[in-house]
Amino acid sequence: MTTVNTVLGPVEAASLGRTLFHEHLVFGYAGHEGDRSMWDYDEDAIVAKGVASLRSIKEQGFSTIFEATPNDSGRDPLLMKRIAEETGFNVICATGYYKEHHGGSAYFDMRRIFTDTVAEMADLFIKELTEGIRDTGVKAGVMKVATGHSGITDYEHAVISAAARAQQATGAPIITHTEDGTAAPEQARALIDAGADPSKVVVGHMCGNAKNLDYQLAVLETGVGIGFDRTGGNRLFNDITDDDRIDMAVTLAERGYLNRIFWSQDSIANWLGRSWDGFYALPGAKDWKITRIGDYIVPGLLGRGLTEADIDQLLVNNIRSLWEGDI
Numbered sequence: 001m002t003t004v005n006t007v008l009g010p011v012e013a014a015s016l017g018r019t020l021f022h023e024h025l026v027f028g029y030a031g032h033e034g035d036r037s038m039w040d041y042d043e044d045a046i047v048a049k050g051v052a053s054l055r056s057i058k059e060q061g062f063s064t065i066f067e068a069t070p071n072d073s074g075r076d077p078l079l080m081k082r083i084a085e086e087t088g089f090n091v092i093c094a095t096g097y098y099k100e101h102h103g104g105s106a107y108f109d110m111r112r113i114f115t116d117t118v119a120e121m122a123d124l125f126i127k128e129l130t131e132g133i134r135d136t137g138v139k140a141g142v143m144k145v146a147t148g149h150s151g152i153t154d155y156e157h158a159v160i161s162a163a164a165r166a167q168q169a170t171g172a173p174i175i176t177h178t179e180d181g182t183a184a185p186e187q188a189r190a191l192i193d194a195g196a197d198p199s200k201v202v203v204g205h206m207c208g209n210a211k212n213l214d215y216q217l218a219v220l221e222t223g224v225g226i227g228f229d230r231t232g233g234n235r236l237f238n239d240i241t242d243d244d245r246i247d248m249a250v251t252l253a254e255r256g257y258l259n260r261i262f263w264s265q266d267s268i269a270n271w272l273g274r275s276w277d278g279f280y281a282l283p284g285a286k287d288w289k290i291t292r293i294g295d296y297i298v299p300g301l302l303g304r305g306l307t308e309a310d311i312d313q314l315l316v317n318n319i320r321s322l323w324e325g326d327i
């Protein structure tokens with residue numbers, strides 16, 4: 001029996017059920033704190049939005065989410081706890097850092113001048129996974145690392161190395177952000193070279209390359225899982241649509257990779273900072289929401305010949321395998 005840390009305590013990996021492995025109850029790009037005079041923080045309203053978001057997928061059969069917000073992007077374990085208590089959902093909190101360009105990279109990047117920041121970050125990740133986050137009593141259950149468009153920076157490499165080291169100590173899975181799937185083979189190799197177990201790694205946003213089979217295979221051949229986790233964005237982040245995502249998933253399933261595909265949306269229930277309504281008015285953002293997989297992807301995959309057992313493999317067993325190995 002393998003247990004997984006949720007924000008309300010340990011649960012068996014076998015009991016997680018249908019899971020979305022990359023969503024956000026709260027997210028704020030680093031820098032939102034400095035704009036704090038211009039927006040209101042209403043904790044009850046934030047909790048209400050998070051609760052509504054999870055309730056909207058309950059009837060689709062989901063019972064667990066990974067809350068993928070890294071430490072430098074507004075992660076709030078106590079808010080997650082309130083939302084988990086109100087909904088009965090398993091919420092699995094992350095520990096880790098976002099890509100250098102859009103994260104809060106300055107602190108460890110400066111410390112790199114005089115100290116071993118890989119060791120410092122590994123200590124942090126291990127502490128948050130095994131003892132808890134600050135004095136909240138909430139333990140992280142997964143790690144999050146990220147890279148940008150132009151490959152892997154020295155800072156991002158340090159985060160990757162620290163996460164691999166912390167995985168060797170704790171067994172916790174690592175999920176990642178790539179910029180629309182770019183630099184994904186390099187990221188997978190960097191994690192593995194640093195000691196990560198590829199069966200416990202999901203390289204994220206690979207659906208950004210959903211028209212490029214050779215590229216998908218190059219990443220899969222390293223042994224990692226791939227995230228189709230910007231679902232709902234139709235030509236929003238790039239030229240990819242949900243139909244492209246379905247096409248590639250079917251192609252990969254035919255090649256025996258059903259057990260390496262991980263679905264999510266990267267939805268954000270609450271943005272910290274001023275209103276992001278303008279973003280959702282962009283063409284392509286209309287369907288970028290937490291219900292999209294249940295509403296469109298699952299029926300789409302079934303319509304293309306996948307079975308209910310295949311859907312369970314994707315949404316239940318693949319998640320469980322991050323702790324228990326291939327199922």
Ligand SMILES: [Zn+2]
Nearest residue numbers: 022024068266
């Ligand atoms: Zn995300």
